[in-house]
Amino acid sequence: MILVGELADLPPGESVRVQGEVAIAVFNVDGELYAIDDTCTHQDASLSDGWLEGCAVECPLHAACFDLRTGQPSGPPAKKPVRTHAVSIDDGVIYVHESTPVSVGGAVTEEVG
Amino acid sequence: MEHVTVVGASLAGLATVRALRAQEFEGRITVIGDEPHEPYDRPPLSKEYLAGTVTEEDIGLTDAEDAELDVEWVLGQPAASLDAAGKAVVLAGGFRIDTDAVVLATGARARRLPGGCPQGVHTLRTLDDARALRDELAPGVRLVVIGAGFIGAEIASTAAGLGCEVDIVEAADVPLQRPLGVEMGAVCGRLHARHGARLHVGTGLAELVGEDRVNAVRLTDGRELPADVVVVGIGAQPNTEWLAGSGLEIDDGVRTDAQGRTAIPEVFAVGDCAHSYRDYTAGPLRLEHWTNALQQPSAAVAALLGREHAAPAHHSVPYFWSDQYGHKIQFAGHRTDDCTVHIEEGDPDAGDFVALYLTPDERPVGVLAIDRARPFGQWRRKLAQRG
Numbered sequence: 001m002i003l004v005g006e007l008a009d010l011p012p013g014e015s016v017r018v019q020g021e022v023a024i025a026v027f028n029v030d031g032e033l034y035a036i037d038d039t040c041t042h043q044d045a046s047l048s049d050g051w052l053e054g055c056a057v058e059c060p061l062h063a064a065c066f067d068l069r070t071g072q073p074s075g076p077p078a079k080k081p082v083r084t085h086a087v088s089i090d091d092g093v094i095y096v097h098e099s100t101p102v103s104v105g106g107a108v109t110e111e112v113g
Numbered sequence: 114m115e116h117v118t119v120v121g122a123s124l125a126g127l128a129t130v131r132a133l134r135a136q137e138f139e140g141r142i143t144v145i146g147d148e149p150h151e152p153y154d155r156p157p158l159s160k161e162y163l164a165g166t167v168t169e170e171d172i173g174l175t176d177a178e179d180a181e182l183d184v185e186w187v188l189g190q191p192a193a194s195l196d197a198a199g200k201a202v203v204l205a206g207g208f209r210i211d212t213d214a215v216v217l218a219t220g221a222r223a224r225r226l227p228g229g230c231p232q233g234v235h236t237l238r239t240l241d242d243a244r245a246l247r248d249e250l251a252p253g254v255r256l257v258v259i260g261a262g263f264i265g266a267e268i269a270s271t272a273a274g275l276g277c278e279v280d281i282v283e284a285a286d287v288p289l290q291r292p293l294g295v296e297m298g299a300v301c302g303r304l305h306a307r308h309g310a311r312l313h314v315g316t317g318l319a320e321l322v323g324e325d326r327v328n329a330v331r332l333t334d335g336r337e338l339p340a341d342v343v344v345v346g347i348g349a350q351p352n353t354e355w356l357a358g359s360g361l362e363i364d365d366g367v368r369t370d371a372q373g374r375t376a377i378p379e380v381f382a383v384g385d386c387a388h389s390y391r392d393y394t395a396g397p398l399r400l401e402h403w404t405n406a407l408q409q410p411s412a413a414v415a416a417l418l419g420r421e422h423a424a425p426a427h428h429s430v431p432y433f434w435s436d437q438y439g440h441k442i443q444f445a446g447h448r449t450d451d452c453t454v455h456i457e458e459g460d461p462d463a464g465d466f467v468a469l470y471l472t473p474d475e476r477p478v479g480v481l482a483i484d485r486a487r488p489f490g491q492w493r494r495k496l497a498q499r500g
Contacts, residue, residue, distance in 0.1 A: 043157070045441075049487040051494070060486035061434055061441065063404065076131070076407065077154070079176045 004087075004094035015057075017048040020098040024085060027068055029055055034068035035085035035096045042078040114213045114379075115140040117417070118202050120192045121218030122146025123155065125384025125406035127174050129216045132414035134182050142184045143210055145202060147191035147219075150240055151175055156403055158243040159267040160436050164274060165247065169240065192219070195359040197377045214417055216410070217356070217367055217375075217382040221349035221401055223264075226318075233327040234343045237264060249342045252276030257330045257340040259318050261288035261302065263435045265346030269310045270437040279310035280338050282330065284317040292444065296454050297468060297481050300461045301442060308438040313338075349401055351386040364388060366399040372422075373413030381413045393429045394447050402433040426497040441486060445493040446470065446479030457492070459485060467492065 002020045010016055015027045023038035025048035034055070038048050045061040056065045056074060064078035071081040086097040117133060119126045122144050130142055146152075152174040161167040193205045195217075201209045223236035235246045246268075250256065254277045258265045261283035273279045289298035305312040313332070321343065322329035330338045351366040362368040362376045366388030373381040373389060382389070384406040388399040408428050415422030435442040452470040457480075459466030467488050470479030480496060482489035 043161070046486065049490070051490045058490075060490045061443070063407075076128075076174075 002096045002098060004096055007089055007092050007094055010094065013052060015048045015050075015052065017046060018096060020085075020096065023048075024096055024098065025050075025057070026087065026094065026096060027052060027057065029068065033087040033089070033094060035087045036066060036068060036071050037082040037085075039082075040064055040066075040078060041073070041080040041082055047082070114138075114418075116212045117142050117214045117216065118210055118212035119144045119216045119218055120195075120202060121220055121384065121386070122148065122150075122152050122186065122188060123218065123220050123384070123406070124152065124174060124403065125218035125220065125410055126216075127152040127179075128407050129218055129383060129410040129414060130182050130184055131179070132411045133418075135411075136414055136418055136420055138414075138418060140213075142182070143187060143212065144184050145187045145190060145192050145204070145210070147189070148239055148241070149189035151186070151188070153240055155238070158240065159237055159264055160271055162243055163237075163247050163250070163268065163271045172240075192355055195356055195361070195380070197360050197380060200379075214379040215381070216373075216413060216417070217380065217386055218384045218406075218410070219352040219355075219386045220406075221351045221385040223345070224348045224350050226321075226345055226347075230345075231321060231323045231327045232325055233323070233341065234321060234345065236345050237268060238349065246342070246344065250275050250277055253278065255339050255341045256280070256344065257282060257338050257342075258344045258346055259330070260284075260346035260348070261305075261312060261314070262346055262348065263289070263292075263433075265344065266301070266305070266437050267435060268344050268346060269305060270308065273308055273310045273438070277342075279305075280330075280340075281305055281310060281312045282316060282318060282332060282338070283312065283314045286315045288312070288314065292448070293481060294448055294450075294452065294454060294470070297461070300483075301437070304438050304440060349385070351388075351399065353386055368397065371412070372416035373409060374416055379417070381417055383409045383413045391429070391431070391447075393431060398431070398447070400431055402431060404428075404432045427494045428497075430493055430496045432493060440483050443482045443486065443489045444479065445489070446477075446496050448479040452478065458488060459483075 010028045012028050025038040026035045040059045042064045049060045050057040055068050058065050065074040071084040083099050088095050119129050154172045157172050191205045194203045201211045223238040256272045256277045256279050258269045258281045261281045269279045269281050287295050287298040288302040316332045316334040319333045320331040330340050353363050367382035369382050369389040371390045385401045391398045430445050432445040448470045455469045457467040457469050465484035467485050468481045469477045480492040
């Protein structure tokens, strides 16, 4: 479980990056919180710096879009999904529960950062 | 319309095919490519691929879903002419491909030095170019890059990271003047020295020294730089020579309207080879930007099929990025020589920043950021509202 911070510090439309096994981006979409792997599966870019459009985030570099609910890319240039993670709020504090590493191309994603 | 032929099998060509199927074209699609490879992504060629951190498989653009596109690929065969009256594309071998419509996506190629070159002199545009250059870069190799534009700067950055000894030669007094202006060009130029590459400005290439293989570069100021490998990064030119006599208007690319329509009905042009009218600048521009090659085909295909098309407003703002020495450089909009630069946040001398390009009446028309992706994205969208 990863401590993200106070809910009050993450108002709707905002995002923050936290460090788990890998970097994780946490978004507040109109009061609903979502967490996904922060690094775009296309090329090295931080999705927490991306543009929120409804329940999707657009990568700040090459405009790959990911659905925050499923982690699936909605079109090119990304081909692979990002992991999604459960988010909980306890007493006004946000926590992320990191999913287990996913298998990408037969290999387990390596720890980075 | 039963058969659409796409000439060009890179990003713009593939995006055209995807757009045709996404917009419910059910007829036959042929894609002609002069390279033997299936579509691949070019930006990593000067960066991760050259550095050896991604493979050829990684940079492939097609995925499993693309198998459903039902395309006839004609690869490794350049188109030789367009017979607009006879509605056909003629391949170099003389084979005619009869078609109802043509989308030109032939891109651009690296500009080369006139005359022959000794071994060890490279340009970088294609996968084959990148393979050849990658084989020559190793720790201690002395690399001279001619031209400090984006491609030259990225190669210098990657080579420095590989442990090469890097010199960059730039004829202008400041690199990247045309896209970024003198002030910000100088800021980007300073990245080289900061990361151990030597930038020589205000001097040009006089001569490549070496019999069979290059061993030095003589400059117009008389100096000689020892070189094991030379990369010539002096720009690109659109692949349009084969269209001479076709009836198309060729002027630094194929002239088109904002939707990619050319002077000939049922012939469209997209990507690097298209010199298209841009709503953002209210004038024609030929863009060599990856994002343009990705996005422009949707509008062109809609126009070809007679369908409505709506793209997000910020897609109208020209955008490119460059990765150098671990820094992300992003630019959106279009600068003109009468623009002034305003530092919106950060400090160019210290590192990361956002700079705006303002017209004489203080209207922002361009934004440059180094390592500030989030505010950059916000400005890119604001530019779309003001453009």
